Amino acid sequence: MRKKLKIGLFGFGCVGQGLYEVLNQSQLLDAKIEKIVVKTKGKKRAIAEENFSYIADDILEDPTINCVVELIDDANAALDIVLKAFKKGKHVVSANKKLIAENLDLLIQAAKDAGVSFVYEAAVCGSIPIIRNIEEYYNNDALSGLEGICNGTTNYILTKTGEGKSYDQALSEAQELGFAESDPTLDVDGFDAKYKLQILLKHAFGITTAPKDVFNYGIRHIKINDSNYAKEKGYRIKLFSKAHRIGPNQIAGFVAPHMIYSNHQAYHVENEFNAVVVEALFSDQQLFVGKGAGSYPTASAVLSDISALTFDYQYEYKKSKVAELPAFTNNFKVKVYVGSTNRSLIRVFPFIQRDEIFQSESYNYATGWVDFGQIRKYNFNQEESLFLAILPEPIVTLCKDESDSVSSEEFETLLEE
Ligand SMILES: NC(=O)c1ccc[n+]([C@@H]2O[C@H](COP(=O)([O-])OP(=O)(O)OC[C@H]3O[C@@H](n4cnc5c(N)ncnc54)[C@H](OP(=O)(O)O)[C@@H]3O)[C@@H](O)[C@H]2O)c1
Missing domain, CATH: 3.30.360.10 (Dihydrodipicolinate Reductase; domain 2)
Known part of the structure; x- marks a missing residue:
């Protein structure tokens, strides 16, 4: 039989409020938000003040609440809330990717020990299931x-x-x-x-x-020249x-x-x-x-998790149960494009094999194969003069000799300047 859910909601921001509205509009679910806990007293809210509490235990210690939906923007506070919820035998839905990425095995084990479900579809790509x-x-x-x-x-x-x-x-x-x-x-x-x-x-x-x-390397240092190269x-x-x-x-x-x-x-x-x-x-x-963020798209994924919980759904982590787990590796080579306003940086960039180089007064670039294990040591997010992108070639296992042949001394000296 489908389980009846009594929900304690943490957070009433972009996603929390979205969930409140989406749940009110959904006729299909036997799930009701019983209590909402937020952080800031006196904040203007879309619904009446009497709906809110500021004390986590109002939800966590309430034996009638069997499901916690954690939609707050603080991963440390969320860890506390989620672990306590498990201990109290409550299922948990979360959208908090930082919390989950940093503590996944701990959370999986704690949910298992407590015999409850922990689901988090909204944490990855919002509404995309x-x-x-x-x-x-x-x-x-x-x-x-x-x-x-x-x-x-x-x-x-x-x-x-x-x-x-x-x-x-x-x-x-x-x-x-x-x-x-x-x-x-x-x-x-x-x-x-x-x-x-x-x-x-x-x-x-x-x-x-x-x-x-x-x-993780992002896009902060992309220049118009890099976009023009791509175009x-x-x-x-x-x-x-x-x-x-x-x-x-x-x-x-x-x-x-x-x-x-x-x-x-x-x-x-x-x-x-x-x-x-x-x-x-x-x-x-x-x-x-699909839409990876926003109030309703993200709330739709949370709603889907709540619905799944009414059928006692839980992830089985089937790929973790194989006889021989694959190993995570940073030991491979990829082909990259590197653009920079600094000609010297491009000249000494530690390629295993450089395929192309262009130099001018204002803009320089090179393409070639790099040892990813070596490149990942640099904090390129902080190197304003460089932009790096992976080119459409397969990721390939690295031969030992290739890695040994690369010299990065001059490059590192220039980065430090
Ligand atoms: N926004 C998106 O599109 C989106 C998409 C996917 C995933 N997510 C994830 O969803 C979660 C919520 O994001 P959001 O955008 O809705 O955040 P938000 O708009 O900043 O709202 C955060 C809410 O959390 C409450 N809060 C913070 N600390 C708290 C605590 N210790 N106890 C109780 N309540 C607390 C805040 O209370 P006050 O209202 O009192 O300040 C606020 O209501 C985050 O983990 C985020 O990464 C968001």
Whole structure:
């Protein structure tokens, strides 16, 4: 029989309020928000003040509440709330990718120990039902890789830089439209996309990663010259959260801008839209597209999780239960484009093999193969004069000799200057 849910809601911001409205409009669910806990007293709200509490225990200690929906913007406070909710035997729905990426195995174990469900479809690509599809549909099909436009802010900015706008113009526009925060660091430096990739890595390949294991490089330093290069070659630039199976049983995974041709499934996914291309052994490539953020789209994913809980749904993490788990690796080579206003940086960039170089007074670029394990050591998010993007060539296992042949001393000296 379908379970009746009595919900304790944490957070009444963009997603929390969206959920309240969406749940009120949905006639199909036997689920009711009993209490709402928020943080700031005296804040103007869309519904009457008597609906709110400021004390977490009003939900956590209420034995009649059997489901906590955690929609707050503070990952540390959320960890506390979620673990306490499990201990009290409550199921939890969350949209908090940072919380989940940083603590996934701990949370899975705590939910298991308590015999409750923990679901979080909204944490990855908002309204796109990607986690449950990977869990259920691709359960028996070996995944060879996935590429996701998992961050709408950066896709919006890259769409505009692709149309000829500068990064600063595109960012201000995104901020005016509410797609970007006043401090956009988490989005534009690829942290948000990384948290989502970590969650996908767990469901798609059974791999647990720590945020420090996964390279994230964003789009903050894209220049008009880089956009022009892409346009001339027929590319569009997309920030991908990428995972790819290489070698005997290894998974490469990282976040970086990618230059893609029009034959790529995600080429036409523009503006604030998200997309995930899943590649599997038997079903081949499939594209999921939708809104990755916003009040109602995100609330729709939370609503779907709540609905799944009424049928006692829980993730089974089937890909974690294989005899031999693949290993996460940063040991491979990729082909990159590097553009810079600094000619010397381009000349000494540590390529294993440089294919192309262009130099002028104002703009320089080079393309070639790099040892990813070496490149990921640099904090390119802080190197204003450089922009780097992955070119559309396969990720390849690295031979030991190739890695040894690269000298990076001069490059590192220049970076330090
Ligand atoms: N916005 C999106 O489109 C989107 C998409 C996907 C996932 N998410 C995730 O969804 C979650 C919520 O995002 P949001 O955009 O709705 O955030 P938001 O608009 O900033 O709202 C955050 C809410 O959390 C409440 N809050 C903060 N700390 C709290 C605490 N310790 N106890 C109780 N309430 C607390 C705030 O209370 P006050 O109202 O009193 O300040 C506010 O109501 C985040 O994890 C975010 O990453 C958001």
